[in-house]
């Protein structure tokens with residue numbers, strides 16, 4: 001988009017379009033987070049959502065890993081949270097230390113407490129400001145990723161009132177009130193569309209949708225309740241960008257645990273990149289996904305606790321497994337889920353170095 005510094009590194013965008021690259025671009029989910037001492041320092045003085053809502057702080061935290069790993073990391077992701085959408089819908093969300101909703105949705109009648117129409121510029125304009133400011137601060141070093149939570153995952157938090165091991169309440173809704181559940185899922189999806197389009201207008205260069213709880217659903221329930229909303233999001237974003245004459249950006253779907261749905265997502269989801277977790281072999285994921293989409297992933301995040309030797313060995317293996325005919329093509333290297341707070345930042349550096357080494361043509 002006009003007005004931003006020229007890109008010096010577009011590996012991520014080329015890989016997302018399925019192209020062959022000189023090596024795999026690499027970034028990690030939750031890369032701006034508690035494993036970094038510079039992040040913990042900022043957190044000492046500021047609440048989590050305060051950081052999200054303050055463009056200066058969100059920008060600072062977003063660029064921390066880019067500064068620390070200059071030349072090794074190929075993408076930034078805006079510092080925010082998937083739970084800003086429930087907030088925009090009118091729900092209170094606290095982080096203490098995990099997500100907590102003091103007043104969750106207990107029955108379909110409670111849906112009437114939510115905002116009917118969400119003006120994303122009014123409710124989430126702070127994210128757009130943070131994106132524009134970050135894009136300028138990055139100065140073209142790496143592309144900036146925007147994101148949102150998927151409707152099923154957000155619905156789960158809104159009904160459960162926080163994290164849950166069983167998702168008993170959220171699933172009770174699906175089975176007891178299927179029509180009301182679908183109506184709410186669609187409402188969330190419509191807000192996701194406006195939110196993602198706003199992020200592109202603000203400067204986001206790739207969009208990722210996180211369906212972190214997809215793996216909790218039986219495949220046919222994913223097809224019934226989650227998948228249609230994921231299609232609604234990709235189609236809605238494309239349609240609105242086209243209508244506004246704004247170039248499309250690549251879109252990634254990360255449906256954690258839903259490796260059963262790779263074929264469906266690749267053939268009918270409307271996304272350019274499928275994120276996969278570590279519970280599927282990359283070769284198998286390629287077979288299922290075909291050659292129309294790129295893949296992102298998929299190292300077990302706990303590998304980063306395994307020491308240098310294990311990291312090198314496993315990265316080498318992963319790089320080989322993702323190659324297509326001996327070439328690195330249509331692959332964005334990443335973990336299979338977010339990095340965790342206890343990782344030594346130097347071990348993550350080694351992970352990046354190994355990706356550089358082993359994903360280059362041999």
Ligand SMILES: Cc1c2[nH]c(c1CCC(=O)O)Cc1[nH]c(c(CCC(=O)O)c1C)Cc1[nH]c(c(CCC(=O)O)c1C)Cc1[nH]c(c(C)c1CCC(=O)O)C2
Nearest residue numbers: 029030031032033077078079080081082098099210212338
């Ligand atoms: C499910 C989910 C959430 N948030 C998110 C997801 C989807 C990805 C996933 O499955 O992990 C997405 C998310 N959350 C955060 C980002 C920032 C960008 C990035 O660096 O990836 C992103 C992309 C920051 C965050 N979001 C949160 C933190 C830690 C909070 C802190 O600083 O105290 C960060 C850095 C808090 C958060 N936010 C959420 C939970 C469950 C928690 C608590 C658990 C935890 O602490 O890891 C909801």
